Amino acid sequence: MAAPLLEVRNLRVEFPTRRGILTALDDVSFSIEPGEILGVVGESGAGKSMTGAAIIGLLEPPGRIARGEILLNGRRIDALPYAELRRIRGREIGAIFQDPLTTLNPLYSVGQQLVETMTTHLPITPDEARRRAIGWLEQVGIPAAAQRIDAYPHEFSGGMRQRVVIALALCAEPKLIVADEPTTALDVSIQAQVIALLKTLARDKGTAMMLITHDMGVIAETADRVAVMYAGRIAEIGPVRQVVLHARHPYSQGLMGSIPPLDRRVERLAQIDGSMPRLTAIPPGCAYNPRCPKVFGRCLGDRPDLMDAGPTQAACWLYDNV
Amino acid sequence: MRRFFDSDLWYSFSRNPVTIVSAIVAILLVAGAVLAPVVAPHNPFDLASLNLMDAFKPPAWTADGDREYPLGTDDQGRDLFSAILYGARISLLVGAAAVLFSTSLGVVVGLAAGYFGGFVDSALMRIADIQLTFPSILVALLVDGVVRAALPREVHDQIALYVVIFAIGISNWPQFARTVRGSTLVERNKEYVQAARVIGISSPRIIFSHVLPNVTGPVLVIATLNLGFAVLAEATLSFLGVGVPPTQPSLGTLIRIGNDFLFSGEWWITIFPGAALVLLVLSVNLLGDWLRDALNPRLR
Amino acid sequence: MSDARFIEALDIARYFDVSRPLVQRLIAREGRRTLKAVDGVSFTIPKGTTLSLVGESGCGKSTIARMMVGLYRPTRGEVVFDGRDLAEARGQAAQRRRMQMIFQDPYASLNPRWRVRDIVAEPIRAFHIARGDEVMERVGEALTQVGLSPLDGQKFPHEFSGGQRQRISIARALSSSPEFLVCDEPTSALDVSVQAQILNLMKELQQRLGLTYLFISHNLAVVRQVSDRIGVMYLGRIVENAPSEVLFGAPRHPYTRALMEAIPDLEMTGRIRVPVGGEVPSPIDPPSGCPFHPRCPLANDRCRAVRPEMLAAGATLVACHAVEEGREAQR
Numbered sequence: 001m002a003a004p005l006l007e008v009r010n011l012r013v014e015f016p017t018r019r020g021i022l023t024a025l026d027d028v029s030f031s032i033e034p035g036e037i038l039g040v041v042g043e044s045g046a047g048k049s050m051t052g053a054a055i056i057g058l059l060e061p062p063g064r065i066a067r068g069e070i071l072l073n074g075r076r077i078d079a080l081p082y083a084e085l086r087r088i089r090g091r092e093i094g095a096i097f098q099d100p101l102t103t104l105n106p107l108y109s110v111g112q113q114l115v116e117t118m119t120t121h122l123p124i125t126p127d128e129a130r131r132r133a134i135g136w137l138e139q140v141g142i143p144a145a146a147q148r149i150d151a152y153p154h155e156f157s158g159g160m161r162q163r164v165v166i167a168l169a170l171c172a173e174p175k176l177i178v179a180d181e182p183t184t185a186l187d188v189s190i191q192a193q194v195i196a197l198l199k200t201l202a203r204d205k206g207t208a209m210m211l212i213t214h215d216m217g218v219i220a221e222t223a224d225r226v227a228v229m230y231a232g233r234i235a236e237i238g239p240v241r242q243v244v245l246h247a248r249h250p251y252s253q254g255l256m257g258s259i260p261p262l263d264r265r266v267e268r269l270a271q272i273d274g275s276m277p278r279l280t281a282i283p284p285g286c287a288y289n290p291r292c293p294k295v296f297g298r299c300l301g302d303r304p305d306l307m308d309a310g311p312t313q314a315a316c317w318l319y320d321n322v
Numbered sequence: 323m324r325r326f327f328d329s330d331l332w333y334s335f336s337r338n339p340v341t342i343v344s345a346i347v348a349i350l351l352v353a354g355a356v357l358a359p360v361v362a363p364h365n366p367f368d369l370a371s372l373n374l375m376d377a378f379k380p381p382a383w384t385a386d387g388d389r390e391y392p393l394g395t396d397d398q399g400r401d402l403f404s405a406i407l408y409g410a411r412i413s414l415l416v417g418a419a420a421v422l423f424s425t426s427l428g429v430v431v432g433l434a435a436g437y438f439g440g441f442v443d444s445a446l447m448r449i450a451d452i453q454l455t456f457p458s459i460l461v462a463l464l465v466d467g468v469v470r471a472a473l474p475r476e477v478h479d480q481i482a483l484y485v486v487i488f489a490i491g492i493s494n495w496p497q498f499a500r501t502v503r504g505s506t507l508v509e510r511n512k513e514y515v516q517a518a519r520v521i522g523i524s525s526p527r528i529i530f531s532h533v534l535p536n537v538t539g540p541v542l543v544i545a546t547l548n549l550g551f552a553v554l555a556e557a558t559l560s561f562l563g564v565g566v567p568p569t570q571p572s573l574g575t576l577i578r579i580g581n582d583f584l585f586s587g588e589w590w591i592t593i594f595p596g597a598a599l600v601l602l603v604l605s606v607n608l609l610g611d612w613l614r615d616a617l618n619p620r621l622r
Numbered sequence: 623m624s625d626a627r628f629i630e631a632l633d634i635a636r637y638f639d640v641s642r643p644l645v646q647r648l649i650a651r652e653g654r655r656t657l658k659a660v661d662g663v664s665f666t667i668p669k670g671t672t673l674s675l676v677g678e679s680g681c682g683k684s685t686i687a688r689m690m691v692g693l694y695r696p697t698r699g700e701v702v703f704d705g706r707d708l709a710e711a712r713g714q715a716a717q718r719r720r721m722q723m724i725f726q727d728p729y730a731s732l733n734p735r736w737r738v739r740d741i742v743a744e745p746i747r748a749f750h751i752a753r754g755d756e757v758m759e760r761v762g763e764a765l766t767q768v769g770l771s772p773l774d775g776q777k778f779p780h781e782f783s784g785g786q787r788q789r790i791s792i793a794r795a796l797s798s799s800p801e802f803l804v805c806d807e808p809t810s811a812l813d814v815s816v817q818a819q820i821l822n823l824m825k826e827l828q829q830r831l832g833l834t835y836l837f838i839s840h841n842l843a844v845v846r847q848v849s850d851r852i853g854v855m856y857l858g859r860i861v862e863n864a865p866s867e868v869l870f871g872a873p874r875h876p877y878t879r880a881l882m883e884a885i886p887d888l889e890m891t892g893r894i895r896v897p898v899g900g901e902v903p904s905p906i907d908p909p910s911g912c913p914f915h916p917r918c919p920l921a922n923d924r925c926r927a928v929r930p931e932m933l934a935a936g937a938t939l940v941a942c943h944a945v946e947e948g949r950e951a952q953r
Contacts, residue, residue: 018333043813043814043815043816044784044813157901159901160901187678187679187840187902188678188840188881188884188885189678189880189881189884189898189901189902190901191884192883192884192885192886192898193899195886214813214814215886216814216888217885217886217887217888218886220886220887220888220889221886221887244888245889254815255814255815258814258815258817258818259814259818259843259888260817260818260821260841260843260844260846260847261843261846261888262842262843262846262870262882262885262888263870263889264846265846265847265866265867266847267825268822268825269818269821269822269847270818271815271818271819271822272815272818272819273819275783275784275785275786275816276783276813278783512730512731513725513726513727513730513731514730514731514732514733514741516688516693516723516725517723517725517731517791517794518744519693520691520692520693520721520722520723521718521719521722521744521745521748521749521798522712522715522718522748523744523748532733535733535735535736536733536734536735
């Protein structure tokens with residue numbers, strides 16, 4: 001078995017507030033192998049974006065990693081000094097965010113931004129970098145790349161801008177890409193183009209990817225494995241087919257069941273009653289117990305860790321000693 | 323009440339020593355001013371109790387001081403401490419009234435401009451722009467001059483207080499109008515306003531019951547900061563002799579009177595009212611600064 | 623009045639003036655610029671049914687929603703509400719009361735400074751439906767109807783989650799017992815498990831109260847669950863209008879097909895998708911002829927020059943030259 005490219009072990013992220021310490025992520029562990037796409041899904045507030053932010057070292061203060069470690073190629077990156085982390089962030093980890101405008105600097109042309117990223121991280125000349133920049137823009141499907149390279153971000157449409165962001169994340173040839181809702185701001189037809197692009201690029205370059213989204217369709221199409229998050233923990237993790245079609249954890253089952261199907265009309269959609277608890281009021285035991293249809297005594301007091309549940313791993317007492 | 327002590331505002335206040343000190347100073351000064359008739363040892367306006375023999379007494383702790391007059395007396399033999407309390411009362415009254423005036427005017431104009439947009443907006447905002455090109459002291463002097471020329475002296479003295487309030491208030495409203503207009507533009511397009519329009523709620527009602535409560539945060543901050551400014555403006559006008567009538571001396575009037583004796587050695591007549599003014603304005607402004615930061619979600 | 627034509631839009635259009643300020647226009651020597659957000663749309667909603675409008679951002683669906691409740695006046699055409707001109711109907715409280723709207727953003731659609739009970743009571747008070755203690759009784763009923771407790775009325779909106787806020791919005795909309803509800807993307811800001819709750823609630827309320835819905839969404843799967851009829855919009859026009867099952871069974875317009883093609887396949891059948899190329903053109907400067915022609919695989923010279931009209935093809939109304947000429951089957 002290949003050594004994992006990224007390994008997250010028992011990650012715990014806390015937010016100190018005046019009403020006490022909030023635990024935003026608790027005991028999150030997973031790994032990504034080279035060339036693998038791990039999908040991370042969950043409802044808003046489940047902690048998926050925060051996991052991504054912790055990995056790229058961009059946790060919003062006062063959030064902090066309280067416990068656990070993050071290893072990239074076997075090297076700890078969670079406690080690096082700022083300058084070192086910045087170097088890694090461009091060179092070894094690329095980031096794609098939902099809103100392309102937060103990534104692109106409006107004052108520089110896209111060409112300048114691509115060239116700067118490449119010359120900072122790769123041992124190449126500016127001329128070579130410019131040549132490659134045009135190549136990247138072509139690869140992400142920007143027509144007439146050689147002319148448009150000197151255009152500014154505002155001169156691109158939303159879909160094109162997101163492609164530029166992808167080119168920017170890829171151009172330093174990082175080994176890992178953390179993509180946080182890369183298609184959410186886009187229309188469906190553009191979304192499909194961007195997903196197809198991410199997928200081929202990742203496959204061709206052998207880049208590993210952590211794809212954070214709330215859109216199960218995107219995950220089903222793109223990911224190799226899926227982690228389902230709930231209230232700051234991983235509820236279930238496993239191969240995409242197993243999790244999407246044969247989920248083991250009652251929460252994953254509920255989540256998948258509540259997606260409206262495109263191919264038929266159902267009179268009543270399966271729904272999960274209630275809503276995810278706020279960080280200030282996470283119930284004892286399994287955090288899902290107030291909403292779970294299969295809840296039993298043990299769920300109320302003990303908190304389950306991930307355990308083998310057939311082809312996937314689920315944090316659910318139903319699978320204890322099975 | 324419990325909600326207040328549980329709020330983020332109280333939390334931010336209780337952790338900010340400068341703010342706490344400013345609040346204490348401001349409360350002491352305001353309380354002293356408001357309760358002047360009760361707490362002041364003398365009534366400086368009671369001519370019968372004035373004794374010219376007591377004129378120019380230095381503060382109590384100096385060699386020639388008199389315990390009767392803690393901060394000394396002025397040329398009329400008035401107790402300076404009492405005069406300051408009464409003066410601060412006038413200063414605060416004028417300042418608060420002026421701020422209230424400019425706030426009401428500015429908020430109404432800003433709401434109307436922001437909510438109705440189009441021609442109403444352009445017209446009102448151009449007027450505000452024109453207003454802003456005049457320095458406020460100049461506006462105040464102009465208003466005062468016009469009133470003096472137009473009205474007989476007795477009438478003028480009677481309404482002098484209102485003239486000052488109007489003059490200071492009128493020069494400050496554009497600031498409120500602009501801020502409120504900005505927030506109103508944002509709120510107007512929010513869906514809760516549209517939801518009210520769907521059921522046919524009238525525009526004035528939407529403006530006052532829906533929009534207004536959501537734009538008051540910044541207004542409160544500007545009003546606080548403006549209070550300091552208005553008190554200063556009043557002092558400036560009174561110092562220039564175009565402010566409140568001499569029968570109701572404010573801090574500015576006291577400073578002007580004291581100024582005449584500054585070089586003959588009676589420094590206390592001008593220094594103490596000046597110090598009171600500085601303390602008042604400084605503490606109010608520091609409170610305003612804190613309020614601005616505490617209410618700004620981006621700085622939290 | 624005929625229930626089959628409860629709500630009607632007759633060739634409605636809405637233009638927005640997006641010109642720059644006069645001085646800048648003079649300097650740049652450009653004329654006025656008009657954004658044709660909606661440009662000639664007609665449809666009918668029979669009483670007790672749901673018509674959905676789907677399309678990508680900027681297609682004009684939200685503008686139509688706002689025209690249907692009178693928040694915008696049509697630049698051209700007429701909205702007919704139960705046999706009356708909408709503008710005329712909105713002049714009377716008794717008619718205005720019969721329509722309501724639910725919005726997309728559950729965080730912006732409730733006034734943060736108002737208590738929930740006052741938010742829900744606003745329509746009741748505005749239409750003088752009840753007075754005194756009866757108002758709060760009705761508020762309690764409305765909250766119960768959407769699965770909340772009457773005690774929740776004392777709280778402020780920020781104390782609720784997104785899904786609960788959307789329930790409050792629905793309770794508010796229903797508190798004046800309307801018959802026609804315009805729902806502008808009511809679930810697109812919600813998580814999928816909560817979306818299911820809200821969709822179920824809306825369907826249940828429709829059955830119980832006989833409501834008529836105009837449902838706006840960009841999500842075809844959601845639309846399929848709630849609609850009787852669906853209009854697919856592109857650049858300010860409806861390009862295809864068909865009964866729900868007909869549309870999904872046999873989509874006719876190339877754009878409808880492209881939209882369905884673009885949705886990721888959850889069942890993982892290994893279907894290979896061919897995403898439609900290009901992007902939606904700007905509605906300020908729409909293409910000539912059929913607005914979809916720059917992205918359409920079936921476009922020919924006629925499509926580039928002549929704008930197609932809506933034509934009936936079975937139960938479907940479709941605006942496409944290729945369908946009319948029978949070219950679409952060759953694909």
